[in-house]
Amino acid sequence: MKAKIYANKNLPIAKIDKRIYGAFIEHLGRAVYGGIYEPSHETADEEGFRQDVLEMVRELNVPIIRYPGGNFVSAYKWEDTVGPVEERPRRLDLAWKSTEPNEIGLHEFARWAEKAGSEVMMAVNLGTRGLQEATEVVEYSNHSEGSYWSELRKSHGRDKPLGIGIWCLGNEMDGPWQVGHKTAYEYGRLANETAKALKLFDSKLELVVCGSSGCGMPTFPEWERQVLDESYENVDYISIHMYLENAKDDLETFLAAPLSMDKYIEEVIHACDYIKAKKRSEKTIYLSFDEWNVWFHSNQQDQNIYKNKPWQVGPSLLEDIYTFEDALVVGMMLNTLIRHSDRVKIACLAQLVNVIAPIMTENGGPAWKQTIYYPFQYASRYGRGTAIRLMVDCPSYKNEKYGDIPYLDVAAVHNEETGVLALFVINRNRESAVSLDFQLDGFEEFRLDEHKVMVHEDNKAVNSKDDRDNVVPRDGSGIAYEKGQISGEVLPLSWNCIVLSAAT
Template sequence: MFAASFSLDPSFTVAPVSRRTFGSFVEHMGRCVYTGIYEPGHPTADADGFRGDVLALVRELGVSLVRYPGGNFVSGYRWEDGIGPVADRPVRRDLAWRSLETNEVGIDEFMRWAGKAGVEVMYALNLGTRGVQEALDVHEYLNHPDRTRLAERRRANGVEKPYGVRMFCLGNELDGPWQTGHKTAQEYGRLAAQTARALRSAEPELELVVCGSSSSSMPTFVAWEAEVLETAYDAVDYISAHAYYEPVDGDMASFLASAVDMDHFVGSVVATADSVGARLKSTKRLNISFDEWNVWYLRDFQDRLDTGSTEWPVAPRVIEDCYSVADAVVVGSLLISLLRHSDRVTVACQAQLVNVIAPIRTEPGGAAWRQTIFHPFAITSRLARGEVLRVEPRCPTYETARYGAVPALDAVATHDADTGDVTVFVVNRHQSQAATLTVAVTGFGVELRVAESWTLADDDLLAVNTADCPDRVVARPTADVEVTDGVLRATLPPVSWSAVRLCVSDPEC
């Protein structure tokens, strides 16, 4: 057992909690859309074909925003294929995931689903095989009120009022050689800037996301960001970041410290963007849209990838990773990192929402259930309110092969001044030792008590949830937690994620 401690003070804030931190991602990939969010004929399907069991889980998950329709898929997508009578829509090849896209679900269907789910849509534009005119066209269809050809086409398709989409991604991962329409930083930066300026001519208040590196391991990482932003800095509002994590060669110690890499990723992109802004003498500050992040067993996917296949299936089972206790703890720690950087990371999307490396799994015609990673996301989304507080834990370190010495405990906290609630989110990364945590909370000037406390941990780090056993791994009330004399005390099991909400000492809190 090791000791860890820190102090909280409402004066030491990072930034307000951004609700957009709790975004997700729906791509036309695998079974995310078809038999994921959409399955006509399913026992829970509504009149529009959307699975009611999935919608209920999305609401419970607390998703605020969804990036759509890709992903690699978008770099070959023709948005107009997905509007108008379904019977008239063409079937197309999707080169990104080597499958067929029926276009049964398109813009209007997805926007209808988003309304039912209560989520904002961040729309991704195809800048791989298309360009400025197509971006203007889809914006016109989505947002222009009336009289223009595409606005009238939307109205003819049954949607009278514009959708009012505020956020647009200027392409996806165009630094990657795997991307249809892959470009150099110079080529992409020029196209992104042209597209951004054209969109602003149509609607000045749009929020635009330019593509950053597709991972921090790319050989062009930060050089790509610098060159793209030299051209596009003043035309955009965000630069994207993408990161996926997995245990490599059984190295659980490094895997549990994945947030160290996320912290470094954010710091590097912020430093690069600020450097370009300074060179350009701009008073503007770019934020980060971390619009793809998760645990992904990428090496398993690459090992199974059959590049010589001649088959073109519809909605195949693709990267349907089954998540463990350890994966859930890492997801909880990545959420801690995102909150810690709320001053610059104001949008984030866990990839993806259903079936494809997702917190929600389904079976066609059957059940929908929560994967282990569902629980830290849902609880963090529900409890993180108000201002993010600075947290500086004092604790031992442990050695990792990838990151060197890392803190055995990581944490962040939030404070809601309206309710007085203080919530602590904490991860014990140590594989064999429990942590005794003490947190000084006297700085809030009120007596606080534990309102609720949750811990996700298990003696079997590889335990998973399945359709037959959907609640094998859940977050349970923390066994040992209390507040006495202005100090929160808790015992945290090895390899665990916990959330503790404190409220004022009022029976109604």
């Protein structure tokens, strides 16, 4: 089985915004309490942050982290999270039927993000609250001095502003499950007026308006049309969310599912550009794919906790244990983001620790990397630069749900600053290797530096605290490069990262 692939250095897609390798931490489950924060842990620093977790986050090189939600934000009172910790109220979180002790608040999370080397992408509550509270938290966070809210921040021990530059205007407001759910018109009007006020405070703020919570919503894409009709000139991005699942344990369909992500992105782009044309605007709205991942393993466990053990602090919710085949799908989702880097400028893997996450912890015990950690790590490391357009001709298989599915999923990124060309190749074929006839015009003087492969005889293989290296990238073999031509083969059902660099 053979694939022909062509790339030309002079046929770029776009410069990749590094923020497509962002992540998400919500006050949900053990993401915060027992995840990033566990004061009694042997690795905890002076502020209670787990150093073993921080080190793994740093290795991912996550440039931006969305916070504090998610569904949690739609009943969030940011004022509860600042000031002396011992005076902060405990609140019931209706979204996840948990208790929020507010030990970690706005200041603490900002300090954790600084330690992780990340910026904060802050969400405001447009569910139970509105414009006034949004302007107040922005002023508290970003104004230097001399106003009520900036002086209050200073009295809480933070003289320098937090400097949060990007703000989400609520979360999934199209969803009936959302506290404060609104119609598209109601939300569009509120988002627009909030955006206007925030831009009056600082015109350089970047604002994300809520798109649909999924392409399966009955209001999609009419939601996008109405919301953007109200807010187009005052926002910069529209959000997009997608979770893929293997509900019927059908591997071929699961491996084809990332094609629905491509389709979803393109449909949202069409909705944005329709409003641009309608308004005769010179402005382009970009996409913030600020929730994406595989999610389905823990659904039954979660329902049991909601029903029988509600109102815990840091319950074990959404703790999906990821398999080798999940890592393949996450790798393809990353390729999709790279291929759409002309319009997708921000993306957040949901989430980062314990909750549908690449990093897992045990309370009082170790932390370890799940299978999905590694495709994300390599994309974040080598997927910065310019996405290169590819022409791929390879065999395909028929799928009842998605049609003709090419066996190979491929993305390419050239970093002119480092002289590195990275190729991310996933083989969906579970039986056969695929031979590569890969021509790279403009890269003739490059050399092969590295080939990493993830492959496993058990599609359901996982990493655990007792077997942390069961599914990890290993050195590949059989790939050669000479004068602009890659030859060799990629193994059946495998993820591959092939790294070339300019010869010196």
